Amino acid sequence: NMLATTIGGRTFNNCMMNAAGIRCQSKQDLDALVQSDAGAYVTKSATPQKRAGNPSPRMHTLPHGSINSMGLPNNGLDYYLNYVIADQQKRPGTTNFLSVAGTSLADNLAMLHQIQASEYTGFVELNLSCPNVPGKPQVGYDFDRVHTVLDQVFDFYTKPLGVKLPPYFDLVHFDQIAAILNQYPLTFVNSINSIGNALVVDPQSEQVVIRPKGGYGGIGGASVKPTALANVRGLALRLKPEIAIVGTGGILNGVDVFEHILCGASMVQIGTQFGYEGIPLFDRLATELTDIMKKKGYTSIDDFRGKLKTFD
Numbered sequence: 652n653m654l655a656t657t658i659g660g661r662t663f664n665n666c667m668m669n670a671a672g673i674r675c676q677s678k679q680d681l682d683a684l685v686q687s688d689a690g691a692y693v694t695k696s697a698t699p700q701k702r703a704g705n706p707s708p709r710m711h712t713l714p715h716g717s718i719n720s721m722g723l724p725n726n727g728l729d730y731y732l733n734y735v736i737a738d739q740q741k742r743p744g745t746t747n748f749l750s751v752a753g754t755s756l757a758d759n760l761a762m763l764h765q766i767q768a769s770e771y772t773g774f775v776e777l778n779l780s781c782p783n784v785p786g787k788p789q790v791g792y793d794f795d796r797v798h799t800v801l802d803q804v805f806d807f808y809t810k811p812l813g814v815k816l817p818p819y820f821d822l823v824h825f826d827q828i829a830a831i832l833n834q835y836p837l838t839f840v841n842s843i844n845s846i847g848n849a850l851v852v853d854p855q856s857e858q859v860v861i862r863p864k865g866g867y868g869g870i871g872g873a874s875v876k877p878t879a880l881a882n883v884r885g886l887a888l889r890l891k892p893e894i895a896i897v898g899t900g901g902i903l904n905g906v907d908v909f910e911h912i913l914c915g916a917s918m919v920q921i922g923t924q925f926g927y928e929g930i931p932l933f934d935r936l937a938t939e940l941t942d943i944m945k946k947k948g949y950t951s952i953d954d955f956r957g958k959l960k961t962f963d
């Protein structure tokens with residue numbers, strides 16, 4: 652069908668899925684995604700043990716997006732690993748994404764050793780970009796740290812793995828992160844995570860809108876699309892072809908999915924808008940994207956992936 656895509660030798664019948672963290676924390680959430688038109692799901696980023704996360708209010712919706720400082724609330728790795736293993740047994744031949752976000756290198760390595768030793772055959776999304784754990788920097792902004800983490804991961808991890816990156820804002824940073832990533836047998840790179848440590852103010856109450864970190868949190872939604880497209884394109888132009896790109900950020904409508912694919916994405920994830928709209932989002936986006944493709948004479952996303960034109 653027109654929306655099929657392939658990453659790491661696995662074919663998905665729809666190039667759209669949820670973004671980690673959005674309606675994917677419980678079995679009920681994940682079951683709804685399994686039943687939906689989404690081509691796959693990604694689980695809420697896991698830590699080794701269950702975590703309550705930051706104190707509320709920790710998420711606020713805005714006309715043009717959202718701000719969150721959830722602080723990695725999740726049910727712990729075992730919960731999600733058990734879920735994805737049970738799901739792959741129920742639905743052989745499907746591939747999904749298990750997100751992990753240790754708050755230390757030791758935690759990330761311990762989780763990946765556990766996953767490596769398990770029956771899990773799907774993808775792992777190693778989250779190097781959570782901006783909301785107080786006192787913890789985003790690993791993705793420390794290039795030496797990224798090098799160290801990937802060196803130690805690929806010493807033993809042999810299953811398909813990708814990394815979730817923060818947005819970069821300088822072309823030199825695209826060069827630097829791509830030079831590092833190209834040294835590893837990565838299956839995909841997911842770009843972008845929320846734009847970290849933004850501040851939203853309520854002028855009426857003269858107060859910030861979320862409690863953690865004095866009101867600082869990650870921004871998602873419409874306002875981040877230009878940054879997301881820049882990162883997808885910047886990485887697509889620099890990464891070796893074996894590394895697929897998952898485009899995330901600012902997708903509200905089918906045209907936004909089209910733009911992410913035009914910039915080089917093989918699959919897209921929807922966060923903020925999926926949070927607002929829920930499961931019906933995937934059917935709406937599939938219809939809108941298919942209509943755009945038909946109007947342009949495309950029959951597959953391969954017809955236009957990465958084919959963004961410039962003036963020269």
Ligand SMILES: O=C(O)c1[nH]c(=O)[nH]c(=O)c1Cl
Nearest residue numbers: 720721722723781783845869
């Ligand atoms: O606060 C969070 O849980 C969170 N929030 C985000 O916006 N991105 C992330 O990767 C994570 Cl882990």
